[in-house]
Amino acid sequence: MTADTRQGPQQRDLGFQLRQEWDDAATLLPEATVPELFARRVAEEPGAIAVETDDEEISYARLDARTDRLARRLVEQGVAPGDNVAVLMRRSSDLVAALLAVAKAGAAFVPLSARDPVTRMHAVVAGSGCRLLLVDETTQDHEMTSHLAYLRADAEIGADAPPRGAPVETDPFGDRTAGPEALLYIMHTSGSTGAPKGVAVTHRNVVAFALDRIWRSGDHNRILFHSPHAFDASTYELWVPLLTGGTVVVAAGQADAALLRRLGGAGRITSLWLGAGLFGALAEADPECLAGLRQVWTGGDVVPPAAVARVQSACPGLTVYDGYGPTETTTFATRHRIARIHPEDRPVPIGGPMDNTRVYLLDDRLRLTEPGESGQVYVAGDGVARGYVSQPGLTARRFLPDIFGAPGGRMYATGDVARREPDGSLNLLGRADNQFKIHGFRIEPGEIESVLAGHPEVSRAVLLVSKTPDGSGHLAAVVVPAAPGRRPDPEALRGYLADRLPAHMVPARIVVRAGLPLTAHDKVDHRILMSELAAADAGPAAPTAPTAPETAATAETMARVAELWSAVLGVDRIAVDDSFFDRGGNSLKLIGLHARLCRTFGVDIPVQRLFEISSIRAMALYLQRAAGPDEGPVLVGDPRSVSAASARGAARRDRIRASREHR
Template structure:
């Protein structure tokens, strides 16, 4: 295992010994079979040690996302009731949840433990992890997955293991795709290459791929599209790229394969409740690409049903709901038996006692047997590769004292990206939409916080008094608040880039990229275009710190001046 940030590496023996010390320490604290251990650690080699050590002690790891607002992290800990919270120094300094015993991963007592195998008996049906996804009640849902299901997926013979000899760990560990990035290489004697903490931009991704000779990589469908449009050469040298989490654009696949003809792209479909991935579709330079990338064939032991409202197979080309059955179905939702019973139902096509998971995803099975994803049946949508329950976003916004009513929808922009839009009915004319936006960012993870809000006098209703979502007005993505006009050539160039990328007619120098509707993936595109047209490299982190044209122009001018003084 290699840690790209520190430049250090661990052999399998070193990883095993360090994990053993932590396991002994946890056992000494009373951690036993299926006890949940919360984890709040920066992405690093230490993270892999921590997760492996928890499993060796017989426990199950429960990721707490460092990017989540403090009250959401606290809520997850309160409801999950972990036995221990493991933290590193960086996370402890930033603030951690309360009400649970805390153990620092740098505690000298851990280093003093035995590095022998603790020999704790492990059963395949034993809990491996609990990962939280967005919940319709306004509460995150903790999905409980067993060790046997993780091992089954990543030892499936349908994988070509050699393509995953060196895998980049870049996903948040609270995102279930991290299971692929960690356990796929470790189960086959491969290497985990840990990306530095924070956002990873295309240029940095390219450097990591080249320096560490990455062979296997996962990208969300949105990030895959960005790289295809802006820098497909980023993926040169990679053997296989996994992508999914939303509709995969065939045009993006073509662009990448035209630039990287030896690359294998594996389109994936799955759900956290189905243990990460359930189906896959392999694409190469010789693959025929139609207008839709199908979700593919199931992995070994998994059955995919497309069923109508009577739980009968939907006819060919008719839309039905995807149900996952057989191997991979999670145990259920931690501490939520009612919701578990609602979503994990009896499998009428399987053996007695078997279950299937109702995904809420709509699809159609074509005449030739391919399954094409259509959309969602309920309030859950995919944004930036994350499943977001709109009801949870609405519940967080409803806490704002100035709102009488609120509805959140996912709207698709002309560029194909989905953006959350909040429709609000204020209690008074004094309501500030900027204050509502700030409230959302304080309460929700970044990918769940709407950037665009529409003020309404009243929510539209159908004739029978139900909310008429179809009557919600289209948001005006082109609306721009009054701002000073650009004065310098650089400011004019930046305004033009903002305008073209965000599809707004006019941009002033006081306008914020993010308040105009820009999102993380668009931020990557902007930084790439600034480098190509202006000739000065700008990172996404810099854009977050200097989001207005005026601020960004000042940063670029200062960077140019510093360079000229060094070379004078």
């Protein structure tokens, strides 16, 4: 695909208008690395709080000393500038220090998710050429440590540390990074060939993002770090505060309604990022949980206008932004401040470019499209990553010469299709390819189909996706047996995938079919397959009656829980022993259910507990025990819910106060 350089008057006029927009977005950036900018923050305000957890507050000076200790140890282990270091640690203040220490040592960090199968971790480590793995107390016994040299980062950070209150060490390690063009991290996304692809992001990319003028309002002084560090939203959560003098507030657990209400209400966080799916789930179940925050950024998929309206109504002092951008353009390429009165029947725009970013809508001949016309989104500027690690062919296809920029510049072909509105804002319309997003995760169907077809009992596999307006959806797969008359077990196939792919890429259902229906053009007819799945789902099992030992109060609780399930899952008839996840549930929908259960029954359930009690019957019995042995369910409006919640809150405050006095 080459650019058509013949431009008429309209093309020239449009180009002139867009160049004015690009000039407005241009700002001067320092020629500095991430450690250099962090060092400036340390020098300016050494006593300011850089990282905060439930247990401690860590100043910039102390965080600097912690990272220096680990950086020295990394060098002793042979880490040199240009190396890549894998990081498999839980979210904590030690993780923040570890990532910065890797950067100081001149290396790039390669984040690993503990939820991913070991086979996928091996692919990530091998593709990135990592020779060292950083772990902590919670991951030191992980299977990966038997295949790769490893270092206990938390132990090294705490080794020889001065006692609390003592002066901070003043022997700075410095910065061994080769320069702004060196890699800061390699983050992996789904790949169409059956293996994840690593996006190489430089210091310059992250510095440009973190110093964007949009963060200077004062609303981003205290940002919640709750995303996995293997997800690019963590770039916003970590580097925006650390490079601008703010505070990273580390979330100990899942970012559920209870946690956000506690942190936002106390002023401990001023802003956060929520994927469109999680934003929608919280907006539907408990929009007031975002009260106390100044800004919430959402995106990663289509943002439901109705969810925005609910949040804005419940939290009139809150500003909501839609942020758009693939990992290849360093988290956000565009942003849109959503008006307080946004029509619910109109999509939420992705807005205009971030600083030092240019966004083009081009047709298939790489010509600028006119306002009102659709085109593929191309992103150029300082946020565009170096490319894909060890994949020069794919890099050349997606990272093209910037035909509108300075010589040597590049633009990234996102694959997204958008339309430019008369006011200049962009509206996403879909994809130019078959890639899609569910729950904020980018998924290439080819990766799942390739792995599934690698099973010895499968000859062909087709992935089916059903999206919902809230940004969530369901995955299903249809497989054709490798041998006629032999039927592979669908659950065994799901287990096969679970051993090789992240959980969000494992289809909820796998259907075995003798062959695949074809269109007149000999392509797989997805419409027929989708209609067959819909027909199979048309008659779910009716609710199961309670067994004899169950009391009338338990039956009432089960009925109320079933109502909440139906609201979250969009399913009318559910058996009390069905698994929430087998009926289309996922972690995002579970957070929405969790908020509803807590509000309806006046209880404080750890959201992690719901992963273990995933049926209506189990949840009802748990709620009965939480209410007390002689009491029925405590519903909202019942005086017991208020008194019980007050008593629990007082008890928690007493425990916290006692633990602090003990420390």
